[in-house]
Amino acid sequence: MSDTDLLVRSFEEQRPRLRAVAQRMLGSGAEADDAVQDTWLRLSRADVDAIDNLPGWLTTTVGRVCLDRLRSASSRHEEATDEAGDGPAGEAVGGRDPEQEALLAESVGQALEVVLTTLGPTERLVFVLHDMFAVSFEEIAPVVDRTTPAVRQIASRARRRVQTRSADPVADPVRQRRVVEAFLTASREGRFDDLVTLLDPYVVLRADAAAVRMGGTAESRGSSVVADFFNGRAQAAVPAFVDGLPGAVVVVDGRTRLALSFTVTDRIIGIEVVADPEQLRQLDLVVG
Structure with missing residues (x-):
């Protein structure tokens, strides 16, 4: 050929x-x-x-x-x-x-x-x-x-x-928020199968350089790989809106250390993790 x-x-x-x-x-x-x-x-x-x-x-x-x-x-x-x-x-x-x-x-x-x-x-x-x-x-x-x-x-x-x-x-933000909250709960409780179910088979996880230095991964693809990464994690994550997207933040000693935004259609198709302090300051974060 x-x-x-x-x-x-x-x-x-x-x-x-x-x-x-x-x-x-x-x-x-x-x-x-x-x-x-x-x-x-x-x-x-x-x-x-x-x-x-x-x-x-x-x-x-x-x-x-x-x-x-x-x-x-x-x-x-x-x-x-x-x-x-x-x-x-x-x-x-x-x-x-x-x-x-x-x-x-x-x-x-x-x-x-x-x-x-x-x-x-x-x-x-x-x-x-x-x-x-x-x-x-x-x-x-x-x-x-x-x-x-x-x-x-x-x-x-x-x-x-x-x-x-x-x-x-x-495009319903309430439904999207429920999907993210279910994902965070499954992550904290280590329910791998539920994580896979909530993720699109072709989901993409991306993290900035600061998040990678904290133990993250720059990019991962596929529901099993991403579910394995989050399985048992998210212990300190609380629901939030990140630039209008349903997501989560990790706050330590009153300071936001991580922000996770989720792109949700029928399931989660994208997750972005930001830890760079300058980038975090530029995000519109609404916790709760």
Whole structure:
């Protein structure tokens, strides 16, 4: 099999996930197909040997294609949505199975589809990539030309708008909070099987460098691996909202040492652990 054939096969394996991202970004199946095709054209012209993570590169590229299309459409219709939605910069990729990604996107429903159209292009991209596909803020930042803290704030703002206006149960913060609380309880009590049940099979756990130095792991994938890491832990964790996401914090001697944010759809698809003191100060933490 030639190198071109291998590249085509690799791309086709990612196509359902890429189309799911584009569908949520653009709101049109036809436009999503066009965006995916544009992504293929960019890949065919790229130096493939220099791409370390093909799924991540494709996610980033299809996101940029969709963002360009949204901004172009906004400019043509003289709409101010982007400026109103993005906010100033100072104000402010995943490895799931393609078929699972497509099913996840469909499960979110038409109600959320309508809500997404009310977000500015950058807000929509950040929300879709992070909250629906568990792409890290660090990976999203260069796509939207923002700093990581600014992307966090954009995501938080978009999340509040979606949760306020959407009637879809997948976006229900109360249900998401129950899932996280059940996860923390199972973690504390060492109930491995329950942890696996609450986690998506393709869940991604990420931790910053400070958390790694405290005994964490930079990145882990898969429900069994992540469940094993949390099994018997979370003894000092208390429920909280982290930048609007259901999560938990670990407070020692009155000082927040760790913050965990969870991305929840039907199950937990992403967990981010932050321990860097400067990053913790920039988070919007609501305990209780």
